[in-house]
Amino acid sequence: MFNQLFKLQEDVFKAMANSSRLEIIHLLRDQELTVTQIYEMLDLPQSSVSQHLLVLKMQDIVKAHRNGKEIIYKISHPEFLKMADMIRELLIKNDDRLNFADDLKIKIQDLVPLKHDLVCGMRVSSKTAGFVHEHEGELHYFCASGCLEKFKKEPKKYISASKIKKDKNEK
Numbered sequence: 001m002f003n004q005l006f007k008l009q010e011d012v013f014k015a016m017a018n019s020s021r022l023e024i025i026h027l028l029r030d031q032e033l034t035v036t037q038i039y040e041m042l043d044l045p046q047s048s049v050s051q052h053l054l055v056l057k058m059q060d061i062v063k064a065h066r067n068g069k070e071i072i073y074k075i076s077h078p079e080f081l082k083m084a085d086m087i088r089e090l091l092i093k094n095d096d097r098l099n100f101a102d103d104l105k106i107k108i109q110d111l112v113p114l115k116h117d118l119v120c121g122m123r124v125s126s127k128t129a130g131f132v133h134e135h136e137g138e139l140h141y142f143c144a145s146g147c148l149e150k151f152k153k154e155p156k157k158y159i160s161a162s163k164i165k166k167d168k169n170e171k
């Protein structure tokens with residue numbers, strides 16, 4: 001009986017043991033997302049995102065429901081997210097292979113303040129952001145690798161777009 005439990009645990013770890021799937025789990029933290037939203041945020045082909053979602057669904061890590069034409073995904077149990085977060089936090093604190101500066105290490109454990117991902121507009125905190133990137137002395141936070149890559153290609157475009165938005169809001 002306990003052997004069976006270890007085997008099931010192995011299956012869950014295997015399903016999670018992929019950096020794209022960990023990113024998907026991270027993205028589904030506070031929200032439900034459609035496949036389209038997920039592949040745009042990850043900048044992966046839709047077919048490979050669907051494949052990753054299938055693996056996660058088979059282990060009941062994510063759940064899907066249909067809304068019209070769209071299939072919407074969410075985390076099945078918050079424990080999966082907690083587990084991924086625990087390892088992530090442990091690595092940030094203790095792993096020498098991460099060449100994060102000490103002040104950044106402290107910063108990326110904070111849940112406040114909330115910022116906007118300049119590419120997709122998602123609200124992220126330094127802790128919940130998938131990625132942080134320094135551009136001209138300023139730190140920018142992104143939900144996932146796709147948004148980060150888009151920003152890196154045209155940083156000026158996204159920065160000026162966000163400034164225009166800010167000016168409008170202030171008027």
Ligand SMILES: [Zn+2]
Binds near residue numbers: 120
């Ligand atoms: Zn994003």
